[in-house]
Amino acid sequence: MNLGNQVTERLNAIETFNEQAPFYYLPIKLLGWIILIIALILTNLIAIVNWPFSVLKRQNGTLDYIAGTTINVTSLDELKIITKQHPRVLIDFWAQWCGPCLLMNKTLASFAKEYADQVTVVKIDASLDTTVSKHFNVRGLPTIILFENNTEINRKAGALTKKQLIDLAINN
Secondary structure (H helix, E strand, C coil): CCHHHHHHHHHHHHHHHHHHCCHHHHHHHHHHHHHHHHHHHHHHHHHHHHHHHHHHHHHHCCCCCCCCCEEECCCHHHHHHHHHHCCEEEEEEECCCCHHHHHHHHHHHHHHHHCCCCCEEEEEECCCCHHHHHHCCCCCCCEEEEEECCEEEEEEECCCCHHHHHHHHCCC
16 A cells, blocks of 8 residues: 555544534544645645656656556547546546645556556546536546446545445456
8 A cells, every 4th residue: 555545544444433423522623624724735836846856757758657557638529539438437636736636646546556457547637638627527636536437426525545446446
């Protein structure tokens, strides 16, 4: 289990507790929300600091963290072709400056390699062209959308662990 998956799992557990805990746990819930806000700020700061370096890597053709069986798509036409050709497609809307998106990169790449025979994983950088994200009404990043037989069947916003990806895309 990689670090991004571990961090995402812990933060999701805190968020779940905050949503489900009764009112009399309010002081603990407040502490949980403070931890979540600090974690979000830190991951986004890391992403913002990393952003110029990722642009340089992209220009030099050495961007390799999206390796494996993920498909990078830049247009709606490309995406339509892929969703028609493959029975089950998982689309990840992300951005270089998004901390939670970067936490999910290795998890998503691992998921794509492991389940390549069951689902096709597509990554769309929403910061490069907003046309595709507007078409699918993506409001936050990361957003995962599952298509089956060219029809959207499930959607989840926020960073997901590998287990949550499996539940969303495979066990659905």
